[in-house]
Amino acid sequence: MLIDGLLIGGLIIVVGIGFSLCFGVMHIVDFAVGEWVMLGAYTGYIMVRYFGHDPMIYLPIIFLIFCGVGWMIYPLIYRAVSGKRHNPVIMGLVFTFGLSILAKGGALSVWGYHIQSITTWLSGKSISIGVLTIPALRFAGFVFGILVTILFMIFLYKTKFGIIIRATAQDRDTANLLGADVRKIGGLVYSLYAGVTGMSGVLIGTLFSIHAAMGAKYCTLAFFVVVLAGMGYVPGVIIAALGLGLLQSFVGVYIGGRYTLVALFMVMYGVLLITPKGILRRGI
């Protein structure tokens, strides 16, 4: 059960990192984060439905597709948060809110309220590691999460681009002065975020059911993780996501499944009130 929580947490990390980076670099709270997951899941579903094969194969393609979509949408978001609007963060928030409604409405129109799911070669299988027997798929999801996290970390801390991104996140104006094209950086980050989140959507689709309103759940999780970790503080996301998984499992088993969400919200709300910058106070 504990392991279960950790495994799920691993996958959520991916969503959390992208979302956190989004806020850190561009000060945009993407209300549509859950919708990216949902769209990713549905895209995976469509591909499996029309082209067959295992959804895992489509992961890279979906990554590229979503990167592209993110790249195209970003100029609009940029426009929403800049200019003489009186409150850029709020305008960005409302804009992404609009996007989420758009996405959800679109999904509902096309697929209605039916619940779908997709299966991969790992579904239903189990892996034995030492004394534990765990569902192979969840393990795969976890591995995926860890892999993406590692890649992200390498990217952020070891490559030139990564350093530029982190610099922009910490001090936008100075980075600007030093030659970083803040707008392009933002676009890059947003596309990566969209791509990664879309990809994770596919995996989530194999693990859980796919339906048009699933976005809300992942939005909740992303918010939770990022609030706990501190907005914009990426390393914290790992701990927070794992913590989330653990919390869910813990509450589910010891207090009762009905209370998991309440516990979740209470913790999130509490953290926001006491240490809005995250438990480690490293947020923005």
Next chain:
Amino acid sequence: MELQASKAQAVPVPSVWRFTPLGLLLVICLILPWLASPLWIRIATEVLMWAGLAQSWNIIGGYTGYLCFGHGAFFGLGSYVTGLMMVNLGWPFGIGLLFSGILASLLAVIIGYPTLRLRGAYFAIATWAFGEMVRQIATILDVTGGAFGLQLPSFLNLRYFYYVMLAVTGLTYLTTHFLLERARFGYKLLAIREHEEAAEMVGVDTVSIKMKAFALSAFFPGVLGGIYAYWVTYIHPDSVLGAQLTDFMVVMAFLGGIGSLWGPFLGAVVVQLLQRILWLFWGEGTFYLVIIGVAICAVVLFIPNGLIGLMESRFLSPREAVSQLKKTFKW
């Protein structure tokens, strides 16, 4: 933006003419139930409810600049409280409604005290979490009927509900007009929205004012929730406490024009109309959400003052619009 310079330099218009459009609207609203079919009365009642809800949200979201994403909680609270008070304690309808409103305001004060300290995005997320939390709690508690909801006895009279809804929504607009548009309270809220620190420096007690605004903005949804509960006779955590309720309030206020008196009303009408027209022609109930989503995005990008703002300012000429678009996509 209602509170603009035009007040000081407005061309004096004979009062009679200025009130005519409003008067007409009022007359139509008053006599509607006697002229329209039950279907239209129902539609009008719903539009009125949303107009009231959107305006209430506008008080804290539009004028004060604190986007509350959990406002539906106050509505749901009102629904449940009124329902329970009447069913379990046998209170009369009016008292139940009043109590709901006051309770909602109280909750707003309790929640507001810690939450209003947070800045923009954090406040949005915190209130969102709060809203969801309330919904989950309602799903768990037995007294609220849990996930099965609450069944309430029916009053039946459609016209009755219409007038009650009209009265409360009207009260919402009157309050906004007198307390926000024409008074120092409104200016203070705007000052807080525009630059909270500076407002504090010129003597505005921001903490106290924000709390008052929040409490005020929670009162009407509480009452409206109570009316709604008895109007539909069956309430359920997802129907009266769902995030989609708050979403609609936000959408309507934004679309119509935040920070304005008539914006939310216009927004409510447009959204409701859109929903029903699309349903009528395509027999399908969710595509209008796509249009709404696009509309919100468009509002943020091009007309942040909403449709009301559009009517008050000049339109972009085609050439300006094209150059704006070009600028947006230029790398």
Next chain:
Amino acid sequence: MILQSNDLVKSFGGVTAINHLSLTVEKGTVFGIIGPNGSGKTTFFNLVNGVYTPDSGRVTFDGKNITGLRPHRIAELGIGRTFQIPAPFTKMTLLENVMVSTFIRASSLKESRKMAWEILELVRLDDKGNTQVANVTLEDRKRLELARALGTKPSLLLLDEVMAGLTPAEVKGAIELIRSLRTRELTIIVVEHIMDVILSLCDRIAVLDYGQKIAEDIPDQIVNNKEVIRAYLGERYSARN
């Protein structure tokens, strides 16, 4: 004595911005505060104004201990302040901006409006009273800052680098304006970088460096003060002197 700070200390993280600062300002004078960048001038204002609460020390205004009070309360008590970078209420007109600040003194909206017009006339912005802030120049916004601070009918006015960003001609106008305010029984503390301005306007000047007061004197003496020269120009120049 209208303002006194006693042994103020304020740190942020590891940086001590204000290091045991004690100052006294006499009523009706124009007091200047100068110092290199980062010496704590704006932080000092923030401490007086209530934006920050000192870690230790006290601020006394007109005999009253105002340490730790909230800014709006301090404004009520009679301290007005301008921001270095103008912070107007953007979606309102100039008139409305000033009106908000008069709310604590006027008893009705009508009276507020009247008072606001008077102040706009004083700062010579009355011709733009009904213009939206967005459509107004930087110089006008600086004057608006001043007007808004005046709206609270302060007995102590804190001016934070009002001259920054102004052309020489505009600076002259600003000096005139501040001089004219002077005759109205008001105490003014001015933080500035432009030496000419400080020297011509102030009765007394305090010099800050690294959060401490390194000198306080009349203008003529300050320019010759060794410590001041050292703080601004470094050891070499002060030795030369």
